[in-house]
Amino acid sequence: MNHLTKVQRKRRALRVLGDVYAVLIYTVLYIPVAVMMIFSFNNQRYNYYWNGFTTQWYEKLFNNSAIIDSLWYSVIIAVLSTVISVVVGTLGALGLKRYEFRGKKLVNSMLYIPIIVPEIVLAVALLIIFMTFGFSLGMGSILIGHCTFCIPYAVVTIKGRISGDGNSLEEASMDLGANRMQTFFRVTLPSIMPGVMSAAFLAFTLSIDDVVMSNMLAGAKNSTLPVLILSMNKSGITPDVNALTTLMILAIVAAMLLSGGVKALLARRAKRLEAE
């Protein structure tokens, strides 16, 4: 070790410090998740100490119709608001990027207002509107609420992925004999697909864990999963919620692994084709 210079020793110390820092951050981030996952198998009602392994909470979960119903309710709303905001978002993004019109700047900056304004403000505003016009609260009102914040995010996300070099791909397509409809589905849409996909994931995520809108606009009958869990908090969270969230995390990890795997596979195939 004597051959190390002062500078080298200092650098090495800094590196160790950096590693420690990174490990610490990740620990803080993941300990709660790990604890929750472990406690979902805890043979004890209150999550204070470990009392042995069980899968009873998972059984309970599948028999808890309130949780399963609200999960479906959430998923349906999330899927619908994803579809709506992706369709509206794609058209909006294309319009805002490709066409020049009076007031374009204004329209563009107004896009950010629903993103910046606290959600509770939008929720209250929507509630007042629905009440005024006698619109009954339920899935429809929640859906509209979710779309109000999902659409701007979708537009912004997709807009960022549309190339700035104008309509040249569309022109090439029309030049080769494709009409506007064919051009949109064969050229425009596929070329912005990565943006559309990220917008879809974003909208789904925003919708499925939304509490404020869902709570405010839910009406009396059904509630979404996050709202239900939040209301259970008052009487104490039961381990079957641990089981549910564990399953959700596993589903997300599985989805990420799958998409990563598909990407890697595609990349490998592309490389092999190039090599040929």
Add this chain to the structure above:
Amino acid sequence: MAEAIVTLTDVEKSFGSNLVVQKMNLDIEAGEFLTLLGPSGCGKTTTLRMIAGFEDTSAGSIKVQGEPVEDKEPYQRDVNTVFQNYSLFPHMNVYDNVAYGLTIKKVPKDEIKTRVGKMLELVQLTGYEKRKPDALSGGQKQRVAIARALINNPKVLLLDEPLGALDLKLRKQMQLELKRLQKRLGITFVYVTHDQEEALTMSDRIAVMNGGVIDQLGSPKEIYDHPKTRFVASFIGESNIFDGTVQAVDGTLLTVETPAGLMQTRGEGFAVGEAMHISIRPEHLLAEKQPVPGFDLAGRVKDFTYLGTAVKTAIDLKDGTEAKFSRIEQDAECAEGDTVYVHWKPEKSVAIKKTAG
């Protein structure tokens, strides 16, 4: 004269108050290689885009094979375009890019396969079918763009500075390939470029554009040897251009007074006292140690520039303009700072009428 395949009659285009193309009249002949040549902003690309259908005309009419096309969408016109930035579809491989036009037309799969195969052979890209545009070099992308445009068997192929993004060596090679391809297929090429050398190399005819107007239309040789306007003389190749007034007319021999001194040229239809321009190529300049009758162009040798194939000599004339010489080898008798008398054979220079504006 061959039959005109594209006819532009009094075509105009303005963007707002900006008139980009003015009263343009042009007959493009079937099977020719016609180049629209001019500096950026001269309206050449706009003209091409009007033929393709990407821009509406503000006035006038465009006919393709005798039929007006103003009311036709780009996808209804019998012309295809090779774009400046290639515009290949990034999500499709080479095969699908080239097959695109046929797929849209719902041509049977087998036929598409043979035709794409032939087209890729034509542009020497057989074996690249599965590659995505990202995995191609600039020259290869260019070939795909050409193959994709040619597969529809267009009557006219429009090319918008297709070689602009390539390096010099590849550009020269592609120029020859394009020219050969055009000859072989017998398709009319309308080619837009700002590179005068490229235009001279490839074209059957060149339309030199300036400020939205065709200044001159003619074969490369006509344009190079007999420029009709001062702009054409200065834009095509290198030229020494003098502005002066006619002092004496003797048949076709004109003696002209310029700020640099007296000089001679040949031209018809000039009157004494008329303002005009004289253009003379650097390779036609001569220099003597003694004054030459008819000329009064004394100057001082400024410097020599070695270019490999030629030696360029710059000579300062008395009004401060620089006369450019081009020689195979440096004159042994000439040294920097020497006083020389510049002249030329009058018939080697071009007398140009002064145009309004």
